[in-house]
Amino acid sequence: MTQAHKPPNYIAIFWWLLALTILEVGVIFMPLARLLVAILLVGLALSKASLVAMYFMHLKYEPMTLGLIAVTPLLLCGLLVIALLPDLSGPPHQAAGMPAPPAAPSSP
Amino acid sequence: MNQSAVVQAEIEPAESPLTPESWGKLGMWVFLAGDAMSFGALLAGYGALRYGSADWPHPSSVLGVGLTAFMTFLLICSSVTMVLALDGIQRGDMAALRKFLALTILGGVSFLAMQAYEWTHLIHDGLGLSGNPWGASLFGTTFFIITGFHGAHVTGGVVYLSCYLTRSLLGGLKQGHASEIEIAALYWHFVDLVWILVFTFVYLL
Numbered sequence: 112m113t114q115a116h117k118p119p120n121y122i123a124i125f126w127w128l129l130a131l132t133i134l135e136v137g138v139i140f141m142p143l144a145r146l147l148v149a150i151l152l153v154g155l156a157l158s159k160a161s162l163v164a165m166y167f168m169h170l171k172y173e174p175m176t177l178g179l180i181a182v183t184p185l186l187l188c189g190l191l192v193i194a195l196l197p198d199l200s201g202p203p204h205q206a207a208g209m210p211a212p213p214a215a216p217s218s219p
Numbered sequence: 220m221n222q223s224a225v226v227q228a229e230i231e232p233a234e235s236p237l238t239p240e241s242w243g244k245l246g247m248w249v250f251l252a253g254d255a256m257s258f259g260a261l262l263a264g265y266g267a268l269r270y271g272s273a274d275w276p277h278p279s280s281v282l283g284v285g286l287t288a289f290m291t292f293l294l295i296c297s298s299v300t301m302v303l304a305l306d307g308i309q310r311g312d313m314a315a316l317r318k319f320l321a322l323t324i325l326g327g328v329s330f331l332a333m334q335a336y337e338w339t340h341l342i343h344d345g346l347g348l349s350g351n352p353w354g355a356s357l358f359g360t361t362f363f364i365i366t367g368f369h370g371a372h373v374t375g376g377v378v379y380l381s382c383y384l385t386r387s388l389l390g391g392l393k394q395g396h397a398s399e400i401e402i403a404a405l406y407w408h409f410v411d412l413v414w415i416l417v418f419t420f421v422y423l424l
Contacts, residue, residue, distance in 0.1 A: 118306060121299055121302045121303065121306075122299070124299075125295060125296070125299045128295045129292065129295065132288060132291055132292065132295070135418075135419065135423060136284055136288050136423070138423075139279055139284070139423050148424075149424055152419050152423050152424055153419065153424075155419070156415055156416055156418075156419035156420075159415045160412050160415050160416060163298065163408055163411055163412045163415065164408075164412060167298050167299075167301075167302055167404075167408045167411070168404075168405055168408045168409070168412075176245075177244070177245070177248050180245075180248045180249060180252050181248065181251075181252065183252055184252050184253075184255035184256045184259055185255075185259075187256055187259070188255075188256065188259030188260070188262075188263060191259065191260060191263045192263050192266070195263060195266075195267045198267060198271065199267060199270050199271065
């Protein structure tokens with residue numbers, strides 16, 4: 112932390128993280144559309160990650176330079192996902208020429 | 220400074236420059252950014268493989284979320300103890316530093332023990348790097364690579380923090396070393412942050 116500031120209420124952040132984690136686990140058991148579940152889970156995970164970065168890693172109180180360094184991998188990963196989109200545009204497939212997976216556990 | 224520069228400074232204070240004390244922190248952030256891209260690439264690759272597979276098992280039914288939800292809780296707790304350790308050294312309370320560092324290390328070791336238990340259980344059930352009874356063989360491959368890569372980071376963090384705890388017990392850490400603990404804390408929180416994403420993408424989605 113480069114500047115003096117009032118430390119955040121770490122225990123409050125802990126309770127938020129705990130509540131969001133419980134909510135995440137609850138979401139997968141809710142009778143919701145799969146897409147909606149995915150959107151909720153990603154939103155909750157990003158909220159939790161933001162809380163950790165902003166308050167535990169003190170990014171909220173740091174100079175803009177460190178914030179830009181932290182955001183760069185997010186942008187690059189976003190670009191990577193966009194680059195992968197053409198491969199994901201087709202229907203799910205099984206590798207050609209590959210046998211169907213076994214129905215029972217294979218013996219060691 | 221002319222009149223317009225004074226007005227500008229009042230409206231928008233200049234960003235505090237990076238000082239020699241913060242160069243280590245800058246280095247850690249650059250390292251974490253590179254590491255984040257490694258995890259990001261692994262998770263993006265996981266998403267592409269999963270979407271492209273017709274017989275990908277539903278993770279929450281195969282892996283189970285009870286134990287991993289508790290592991291997530293444990294890492295969140297260890298992040299709290301880590302910030303309390305940092306708060307301790309910044310106040311000059313070395314006893315608090317040692318207590319909370321030890322609790323953080325305990326959290327990390329417990330996490331690793333639970334991961335070892337989970338892996339053993341899953342391997343016993345047939346989950347392997349090259350196949351599994353539930354569907355796409357890459358399910359096991361991606362699971363072990365992503366959680367293993369994260370587990371290696373937790374192991375590194377435990378060793379990193381253990382070095383500081385030992386140094387503190389030997390009397391080699393003073394209040395003036397708070398910036399070193401802050402840098403170590405950054406690494407530990409990053410490990411927690413990445414697990415939050417791994418838990419969602421690999422176990423819940």
